[in-house]
Amino acid sequence: MDIPVIRDVLEETNARAAENRELFDKHGVFVVNIMSSPGSGKTTLLSKTIPLLQKRGLKCAVIEGDITSTLDSERLRPLGIPVVQANTEPFGGDCHVGSHLVQAALKHFDLAAIDVLFIENIGNLVCPAEFYLGEDRKAVVLSITEGEDKPLKYPLMFRECKACVLSKMDLAPHLDVNIESFKENIRKTNGNMDIFPVSSKTGEGIEKWVEWLLKKG
Amino acid sequence: MDIPVIRDVLEETNARAAENRELFDKHGVFVVNIMSSPGSGKTTLLSKTIPLLQKRGLKCAVIEGDITSTLDSERLRPLGIPVVQANTEPFGGDCHVGSHLVQAALKHFDLAAIDVLFIENIGNLVCPAEFYLGEDRKAVVLSITEGEDKPLKYPLMFRECKACVLSKMDLAPHLDVNIESFKENIRKTNGNMDIFPVSSKTGEGIEKWVEWLLKKG
Numbered sequence: 281m282d283i284p285v286i287r288d289v290l291e292e293t294n295a296r297a298a299e300n301r302e303l304f305d306k307h308g309v310f311v312v313n314i315m316s317s318p319g320s321g322k323t324t325l326l327s328k329t330i331p332l333l334q335k336r337g338l339k340c341a342v343i344e345g346d347i348t349s350t351l352d353s354e355r356l357r358p359l360g361i362p363v364v365q366a367n368t369e370p371f372g373g374d375c376h377v378g379s380h381l382v383q384a385a386l387k388h389f390d391l392a393a394i395d396v397l398f399i400e401n402i403g404n405l406v407c408p409a410e411f412y413l414g415e416d417r418k419a420v421v422l423s424i425t426e427g428e429d430k431p432l433k434y435p436l437m438f439r440e441c442k443a444c445v446l447s448k449m450d451l452a453p454h455l456d457v458n459i460e461s462f463k464e465n466i467r468k469t470n471g472n473m474d475i476f477p478v479s480s481k482t483g484e485g486i487e488k489w490v491e492w493l494l495k496k497g
Numbered sequence: 498m499d500i501p502v503i504r505d506v507l508e509e510t511n512a513r514a515a516e517n518r519e520l521f522d523k524h525g526v527f528v529v530n531i532m533s534s535p536g537s538g539k540t541t542l543l544s545k546t547i548p549l550l551q552k553r554g555l556k557c558a559v560i561e562g563d564i565t566s567t568l569d570s571e572r573l574r575p576l577g578i579p580v581v582q583a584n585t586e587p588f589g590g591d592c593h594v595g596s597h598l599v600q601a602a603l604k605h606f607d608l609a610a611i612d613v614l615f616i617e618n619i620g621n622l623v624c625p626a627e628f629y630l631g632e633d634r635k636a637v638v639l640s641i642t643e644g645e646d647k648p649l650k651y652p653l654m655f656r657e658c659k660a661c662v663l664s665k666m667d668l669a670p671h672l673d674v675n676i677e678s679f680k681e682n683i684r685k686t687n688g689n690m691d692i693f694p695v696s697s698k699t700g701e702g703i704e705k706w707v708e709w710l711l712k713k714g
Contacts, residue, residue: 351646433620436564
């Protein structure tokens, strides 16, 4: 008697991710998976980033990953772009956005009318780093309020991402932090990381981050 | 042919937690499981809390949960108390402190010489809320830099905890946040939550939080 064994939990999730990737390729959608701790400013960053992409004629859309609530989707409503709230609660309150959840969300978009799709992951600096969703790039937002040691304590996230947005730079004068130490610890973990100090409040650094998004390859 | 089925993944973890609890009871150790997002100030809070407990003649100890690194344990070194760094990396880089990890850490303590044991969980507002470690109480630290919506977006954590420390209160003048909204959203999620606005920098609120720790039952 053969007992079927799921060899690799990741096999199933990677199969869904590959299907997502196929759809993105078919429709020429560039996909960025944005991850971070809770409250680092992912949604605010998107609300400042997307208008600059729109100015350049790019059509944007967002999958808002959360365990529950539609709070973040509502915050993006003024942008007038397609937004799908993808809650993990019906899937068991998962701690990360899974490729099956992205697949379910994609059914609600007209992909042919989208150039750039952001997946705003669940606020969690650990688990989301483990899962490929079919995206082109992963980026991590690290609020400078969280402290310089985070890249050393949560290395997988910083190894998996190609860019790190250092957010809430406007608070630097009020914090006992050293921006150079953030950069050093990020580079110790991932020597190839592109780092963007940004303040969504003052607009500092947003243009450079947008340039990175536009840079192909 | 009988195929053994693990009915409940939690069965195993709860069995270890019960063993931990038995040890705590045997030695009269009061145990607090401290959870939060990365960088909310758990370690700094402990470094301010423990001296006030020591002043009252209480012997403290800490289990420092992290995925990797001994950075937080080193920060507690000046307190001169027993600290065990419990890294999940050898256990697969788990996103939470498990009861088996606490059990392994307990072997390094002289429990008869400890009154209060803090378990500083991994920085993660999602997964640690799901696991009982044998502790007396769970508390969540929420930095006001993270925004007022967090209790609504991460409800399990706020439902599981008995107290919420609102940390980094000294930053309030520099943030667009409303402290009353934090309290409202916490109470919407858990009507019985004790809330402590605290600044580890200025010392604001630490005494009240310590009183709560001392309050039995």
